[in-house]
């Protein structure tokens with residue numbers, strides 16, 4: 001049954017979707033007065049493509065779930081219907097790649113709510129179906145009063161890594177305990193979901209995990225990620241007065257697979273040579289994968305080996321300082337490095353993460369890396385011509401000629417003159 005469906009839906013490497021999903025990041029950290037863009041991507045069964053109209057609108061949820069939308073922000077024609085946002089919101093819709101976004105400017109404390117992207121399919125029989133991502137996107141003000149964690153991280157088996165957790169700059173009381181738990185979509189803080197506690201009481205053999213620097217930095221260090229470590233890591237901090245703060249969603253860790261181990265392939269160029277001071281592009285591509293089911297693609301590049309430092313990462317702060325500000329992604333997944341230095345000569349690995357709609361309302365992701373590209377860096381041709389006329393050599397030569405040859409010449413001249421006079 002499964003196979004026949006697959007055969008039916010996949011022809012020439014392109015598959016057609018059967019499911020509907022809407023995807024938004026669960027949390028975005030924002031600051032008052034700044035602006036934020038909330039992205040949304042969606043899929044729908046292919047048979048709706050010609051027969052129906054697909055519209056994206058935005059609403060605001062009361063509480064935490066988009067199942068309770070209390071106010072529409074936009075209407076089906078794209079007009080802003082919520083007066084609170086009349087001059088502060090702009091809406092973008094890209095039906096060709098099934099994405100949309102809203103940008104909110106001049107953020108106020110009251111914007112710290114959940115924003116929901118709603119996909120509505122109007123069929124010719126004038127029926128309408130609506131879909132949304134149950135968690136929407138909650139804007140959280142980075143006010144130093146709550147915990148913050150990054151939404152997702154990647155790792156390869158065996159890697160040593162840190163899952164960051166930042167607690168308030170000025171905790172209300174002394175931090176006395178940290179607990180790391182796992183979760184599915186949301187964090188679970190019961191005993192069954194316990195991963196690690198500090199001061200260490202769980203697990204008894206805590207050698208797999210440690211604290212980065214308790215109590216200042218309660219981030220979790222994992223000593224050797226396991227193949228089945230694919231889950232969310234949720235941080236909870238307890239204070240001396242018995243109160244605690246905890247993350248709602250945690251950090252989702254996805255374990256990367258080797259080339260051609262999964263549903264798509266990542267291909268990189270083998271060897272490439274660049275010149276010092278110039279820029280270079282390392283190519284990376286992936287085989288088409290259920291194109292119309294895809295909700296998003298994220299690209300990462302690492303140097304040295306597959307667990308080496310990040311040269312490119314969707315979170316800028318994760319990029320190694322030697323590369324920060326010098327790298328970017330062009331086209332789909334190609335790495336562009338500017339201002340090449342001799343020390344950039346290394347192996348570079350491209351990681352591709354694809355998130356797709358597995359079944360209606362459920363998305364899944366998979367990450368794979370390529371076989372690596374060897375970058376060689378040569379001194380540029382300009383350098384070579386410069387080495388013949390090195391400015392320091394010129395300066396030293398003129399200095400020496402001034403210091404020694406000028407007085408010598410003067411001495412000879414004076415001597416000739418003196419002889420002429422005395423004769």
Ligand SMILES: *[C@@H]1O[C@H](CO)[C@@H](O)[C@H](O)[C@H]1NC(C)=O
Pocket residue numbers: 069070071072075076
């Ligand atoms: C939002 O608009 C839809 C139609 O686009 C309507 O069915 C729904 O009741 C509205 N919701 C609210 C809370 O006004």
Ligand SMILES: *[C@@H]1O[C@H](CO)[C@@H](O)[C@H](O)[C@H]1NC(C)=O
Pocket residue numbers: 094097099
């Ligand atoms: C979708 O298309 C728009 C306009 O063509 C583009 O600006 C945007 O980056 C695209 N989004 C993705 C995720 O490819």
Ligand SMILES: *[C@@H]1O[C@H](CO)[C@@H](O)[C@H](O)[C@H]1NC(C)=O
Pocket residue numbers: 260262263264265287
């Ligand atoms: C990936 O590459 C391997 C070997 O080159 C090939 O056998 C396999 O069919 C490819 N898979 C996909 C999904 O393209």
Ligand SMILES: *[C@@H]1O[C@H](CO)[C@@H](O)[C@H](O)[C@H]1NC(C)=O
Pocket residue numbers: 270271374
């Ligand atoms: C890439 O460079 C290495 C080392 O210089 C060499 O051994 C290898 O054969 C090269 N591979 C290709 C495909 O050119």
Ligand SMILES: *[C@@H]1O[C@H](CO)[C@@H](O)[C@H](O)[C@H]1NC(C)=O
Pocket residue numbers: 304305306307308309
């Ligand atoms: C990978 O690179 C990192 C950092 O450069 C190094 O610490 C680690 O030992 C390397 N791992 C392997 C397996 O070579």
